[in-house]
Amino acid sequence: MRWHKGLAAVVAAGSLALTAACGGGQVRGAQGGGTPQAGSASGAADATFVYVPNLDVVTDWDPATSYSNEIIAMENIYxxxxxxxxxxxxxxxxxxxxxxxxxxxxxxxxxxxxxxxxxxxxxxxxxxxxxxxxxxxxxxxxxxxxxxxxxxxxxxxxxxxxxxxxxxxxxxxxxxxxxxxxxxxxxxAGDLKAWFGEGRDAGSGPYTIDGWQKGKETELTLKAFDGYWGGWSGPHYKRVEFRVTPEITTAWQLLQRGEAGFVQRLNPQLFAQASSQGAQTSQTASFQNLLALFNTESGPLKDVRLRRAVQKAIDYDGLVAALKGSGVKASGLVPEGLLGHVPGREPVQDLAGAESLLKEAGYGPGGKSLTLTMTYAQGDGDQQLLATLLGSALDKLNVRLEAKPLQWNTQWDQGKSADPSRRQDIFVMYWYPDYADAYSWFFNVFRSSEQPAFNLSYLKDDQVDREIDALPALTATDRAAAEKAYAGLQARIIDEHAAVAVLFTQNYQRAYAKSVQGYADNPAYPNVVFVYDLKPGA
The missing domain is CATH 3.90.76.10 (Dipeptide-binding Protein; Domain 1)
Structure with missing residues (x-):
């Protein structure tokens, strides 16, 4: 999921499912009458791929401005x-x-x-x-x-x-x-914005919009575009449904009953069970990490010593251990597999170091009490775990953490507030790149801006800005110099400014039915399933 770009993307506890149905493609499964399963002789020709997200799919139908949940559909339409x-x-x-x-x-x-x-x-x-x-x-x-x-x-x-x-x-x-x-x-259309907003598309992808019912459980249905340049010979899913199901346990039950064929993410316990209960599983390293952005502009964390103390107080190893494979320790801002990744930057908890920095600033055990505010995504178990672990660690240092789970729009609006006194001390969000390049983290999250959008550490450093602005040209003309520039920027942002703690990098864990053929995760398109590339198997 990515809690950024203005709206929430697919939630980490979200789910997706795949099944086949005849005729109209409604998922009926075990409900009297027996819908053909994916790849069965009677259902293969009109097999339906059913994606079960836990949030509404469409926030913006315009391909020029779409920047959120709808990616899971748009990458199949456009x-x-x-x-x-x-x-x-x-x-x-x-x-x-x-x-x-x-x-x-x-x-x-x-x-x-x-x-x-x-x-x-x-x-x-x-x-x-x-x-x-x-x-x-x-x-x-x-x-x-x-x-x-x-x-x-x-x-x-x-x-x-x-x-x-x-x-x-x-x-x-x-x-x-x-x-x-x-x-x-x-x-x-003459007024494209309005035309798209009514649930129409003008793409060239393998699927086109068949029906959209905002607020309904089956929110969106796509159908095969007969004129697709790739053709439709051989087995393909001819319909796609997006069926909004908030609970991950419901998705798991659908998979167990044979009504669903693909689950985007299970919790660690269910994922561990999946392979032993007849499902295929995959674990893929992602380009998505969880960030804790520290308020460098106002409040107590304006003091860089306190920001460094919080960095050191985080139990990175405990957090990753509790994720049980769904996350790994991050080494800098840039995930492995992208230009700019720096190995050997994995953080470690250092409570003694944190205490020393707090005391230097007049806080900590025996000093003044300190209260910090943190906002994070409501309903995200991994972020809730962070809040619990960090609160416990800070409590030992005479620091009280007021961690507040919020809906994304509420959290983001508070972070962007024109009134600095309304902003949080620590803003937790996921980030992944818009294309497979590290530039997105630096340009969007750490470049100076008068009105904050995603720069929710409020960092303002002219030298950092100049180095960020030079990245695209270096990437295009001198990759060795780009690697060096990315390493230097991460040292400046993480170490010198202590503007962020990189908590972990996600692993995508998928569970899907034996009948699903051709599935491959692509971390450059988070949570997207390229349905045309799949084959409904027996």
Missing amino acids: ESLTRYDPQAKKATPRLATSWKSSSDGKTWTFTLRPGARFHTGKPVDAAAVKASIERTKKEAGGPAYIWDSVESIKAGDPATVEFTLKYPAPLDLIASSDYGAYVYDTTA
């Missing part, structure tokens, strides 16, 4: 020029079949896939790519920043798009972003 391959650790073809850049990294040329069409019937050509990206930039929504390097776009011929950049940037990676990179038909 396509980008490229898609990130975590095994190859590079961008691979999607709507573009090939691309090249100039030696200075400031001119990029993409060759488009022949025969791709939008669900509106219009061709995916260079003019459409140019128009969709220019509209996304103009709308200036949460994800639009990914195109900041783009100065101009030229549609030379129907199959060729040329980008001229203001500064070098890895545009092949940027074009694979999980948000903001969708290509869509901007001519679908």
